[in-house]
Amino acid sequence: MNANYQSLRAMPIEALRATIRAGDYTSHTAGLGAGLLQANLAIMPERHALDFMRFCQRNPKPCPLTGVSDTGNPMMVTLGRDIDIRHDVPAYNIYRDGLLTESMTDIAALWQDDFVVFALGCSFTFENALEQVGISLWHIQNNTTVPMYRTNIETTPAGPFCGPMVVSMRMIDPARLEEVQTICRRYPLAHGAPVHCGDPAEIGIVDIGAPDWGDPVPDEVGKIPVFWACGVTPQAAVARARLPICITHKPGHMLITDIAEDAEVPVFRP
Known part of the structure; x- marks a missing residue:
């Protein structure tokens, strides 16, 4: 089910995120959350996280790192109030051994205690x-x-x-x-x-x-x-790396944060 796109463009972020979390909007986020930083995602087991962080640091144009979760914690506390990465993106892509195996609108059933979440800035x-x-x-x-x-x-x-x-x-x-x-x-x-x-x-x-x-x-x-x-760059890199599992946003379907889009440092301050 998808709520009306034009009405979503006028929603405050709390209502918009609630609509996405409920599964009532599963399409792209272009034009939504005006004035707020949107983010690409890469979620992977901790044993691969340091190499991926190095990849982002060496390629800041396509991979501008804006947030990293604590291991096993799905709450993106540095990017906003009550952002649960398992539910708050309209659609996710699931990669297994480098192959895109499925897309889904909620990843709670796939969550692992060793997952680390990377958020990357979006155009x-x-x-x-x-x-x-x-x-x-x-x-x-x-x-x-x-x-x-x-x-x-x-x-x-x-x-x-x-x-x-x-x-x-x-x-x-x-x-x-x-x-x-x-x-x-x-x-x-x-x-x-x-x-x-x-x-x-x-x-x-x-x-x-x-x-x-x-x-x-x-x-x-x-x-x-x-x-x-583009922040889809790490998806291509993840596919080549053939990780046993990696979860990303579906291209165009971003996490909308509470961070102002012109922030110099992407840290949420309530």
């Missing part, structure tokens, strides 16, 4: 700032998931974690490109400025109309494709 955060200055984003206006692509840009390995950077794409008016870059630089916890503008082939994308994740967008007349580092 949805800066989209609110772009909309506020009149830069329209097709996927938000049309209630779809932003397109995401594997690239030929390699990440810096750490332990078993390695692989290509994943990027998200938005069509932007060239006349406003410099403005977009300036705005996005203000949000380093949300991937910061774009990593590439223009010809997708230069970063290894063969067909912009066939994203690896998310939904395609039309080739808007007078606009150019602009690409940002």
Whole structure:
């Protein structure tokens, strides 16, 4: 069941999170929780956590680390009041031995006492700032998931974690490109400025109309494709690492925190 998207956009975060926790909204979070930091997820056994933290530190553009749980504790106390990671994301992907085996809307039945949760900043955060200055984003206006692509840009390995950077794409008016870059630089916890503008082939994308994740967008007349580092990058790295189990967000379906999107340090202070 999915609650009305437009009504959710106007909800305070407490009501929005309650709707997601109840299973009444299971779709993407683009445009929701205006002004608040959204986060990608990677949940894994503790024995892999240090290598993954190193991977994030070595690749801060696609993996801006915003929160880490205590071992076995599903409450993300540094990211908000009463955030239970087992229930508070609209949809999760489950990887076993590197293979995506299923998606689900609640992971309480899978929770393990040795799990560590990593939260990573998300590009949805800066989209609110772009909309506020009149830069329209097709996927938000049309209630779809932003397109995401594997690239030929390699990440810096750490332990078993390695692989290509994943990027998200938005069509932007060239006349406003410099403005977009300036705005996005203000949000380093949300991937910061774009990593590439223009010809997708230069970063290894063969067909912009066939994203690896998310939904395609039309080739808007007078606009150019602009690409940002994306928090799906660790999902690709996790698949390569072939962990016995790892849980991530379903692409586009983020954790909405209580942290202001322009916070310099992502720590919740009630």
